[in-house]
Amino acid sequence: MKAIITGHSRGLGQALAHELLARGVDVLGLARGAAASAQCGARLRQISIDLSDTGALAAVLQTPLLAEFADAAQPVLLINNAACAGPLGYAGTLGARQVAQALALNVQAPLMLAERVLALAAHERRIMHISSGVGTDAYAALSVYCASKAALDQHARALWQESRGPRPGLRVASVSPGVIDTDMQSQLRHADGAAFPLRGEFDQLHRSGQLQSPRACARRLVELMLDQHYGRQPVMALPPLMEPDRPG
Numbered sequence: 001m002k003a004i005i006t007g008h009s010r011g012l013g014q015a016l017a018h019e020l021l022a023r024g025v026d027v028l029g030l031a032r033g034a035a036a037s038a039q040c041g042a043r044l045r046q047i048s049i050d051l052s053d054t055g056a057l058a059a060v061l062q063t064p065l066l067a068e069f070a071d072a073a074q075p076v077l078l079i080n081n082a083a084c085a086g087p088l089g090y091a092g093t094l095g096a097r098q099v100a101q102a103l104a105l106n107v108q109a110p111l112m113l114a115e116r117v118l119a120l121a122a123h124e125r126r127i128m129h130i131s132s133g134v135g136t137d138a139y140a141a142l143s144v145y146c147a148s149k150a151a152l153d154q155h156a157r158a159l160w161q162e163s164r165g166p167r168p169g170l171r172v173a174s175v176s177p178g179v180i181d182t183d184m185q186s187q188l189r190h191a192d193g194a195a196f197p198l199r200g201e202f203d204q205l206h207r208s209g210q211l212q213s214p215r216a217c218a219r220r221l222v223e224l225m226l227d228q229h230y231g232r233q234p235v236m237a238l239p240p241l242m243e244p245d246r247p248g
Helices: 011-022 054-061 065-070 096-118 143-163 183-189 199-207 214-226
Strands: 002-006 026-031 044-048 076-080 125-130 170-176 235-237
Touching: 002 011, 002 065, 002 096, 011 026, 011 076, 011 214, 026 065, 054 096, 065 096, 076 096, 076 214, 096 125, 096 143, 125 143, 125 214, 143 170, 143 235, 170 214
Parallel strands: 002 026, 002 076, 026 044, 076 125, 125 170, 170 235
Antiparallel strands: none
16 A cells, blocks of 8 residues: 655645554655655655646656556555645735636646546555535635635545446545644634634634644544545545544
8 A cells, every 4th residue: 555645744744644654554745845754764755846836746747756656556545635725815806826826736736646646557546635614615715725625525526426437446535624733724813814804713713722633633534544435425524523632
């Protein structure tokens, strides 16, 4: 078994990489930054790339890098984790370039990677899009983020339909993990209140201790992805934690 993870150098992506490495799974990480290799060991390979640069990602995917990494692994896992919440603000004030850059990271990169993984010779491929409740429930000043997560949900639904026919070795789900204590949450809490009216709600989530730790969330996501029933639902949400995060 081998796993490809985007945004593996920090936050939830880093926690996902550590969880899989701890289970003996080789990981290929794609991110602008790099994870500390001393903490990850030789089982981690890294590609430094700006995933919002569609041309750069296309060039990487045209090389044999992913195929050589996956080799004969069964199954091959793809976790599309990297994303940005911005640009924050009311539509018409965001800027076309900023919208395009966000969609390139949040939508184009996951779909491009899924396309490449599905072209691999592996018998079984498991794909997980890290989604969000905003893909279903729309919020003011988050229009681009809402649209991008809805796109991932629909992509998972379409692939799920294919898995029931010509792709029996495909398991896919777009999973909303809930609120997590990451840099993205911090960005939302510190956003300009005039441009982002929900800032107070995200502040309250943090003050009331309702944010999951990345490590606890990663453990739950990996357990879900490795479960024999993974992929029975194309779009789903992790149930809320009923008890505090376990230490360690």
